[in-house]
Amino acid sequence: xxxxxxxxxxxxxxxxxxxxxxxxxxxxxxxxxxxxxxxxxxxxxxxxxxxxxxxxxxxxxxxxxxxxxxxxxxxxxxxxxxxxxxxxxxxxxxxxxxxxxxxxxx
Numbered sequence: 001x002x003x004x005x006x007x008x009x010x011x012x013x014x015x016x017x018x019x020x021x022x023x024x025x026x027x028x029x030x031x032x033x034x035x036x037x038x039x040x041x042x043x044x045x046x047x048x049x050x051x052x053x054x055x056x057x058x059x060x061x062x063x064x065x066x067x068x069x070x071x072x073x074x075x076x077x078x079x080x081x082x083x084x085x086x087x088x089x090x091x092x093x094x095x096x097x098x099x100x101x102x103x104x105x106x
Contacts, residue, residue, distance in 0.1 A: 003073060007044065014040040014066055021058040028055045044070045 019036035022028045029051045030036050039051045043066050054060050 003077070007073065010069060011037070011040050011044055014044075014062060017062050018054065018059060021056050021062060022054055025055040025059070028052075028059075030054065030059070040066065043067070 015033065015037040018030055018040055019033050022030035022036070023032075030039055035051060042051075043063065054063055
């Protein structure tokens, strides 16, 4: 839940930054705050969008940081899930060994 709230906050902050960095650039498609929110959300969720990549240097740097954030969140979630499954598997194995010992002793 914390990651979801943090990502929504990051999405809004990046949208504000994208809007401020791109709105006056020639040939950009990020002219409104709504298009900035759409672009940042699709970048964070899918690593692509129908809107062309940023034109300004600041917008491009922002895009790189957004990609780093998105990849880091996905890697952290995958690591947490893998750790949980490994720990749970070990607990099941331990319980099976304890049950086997009890049956052999009794």
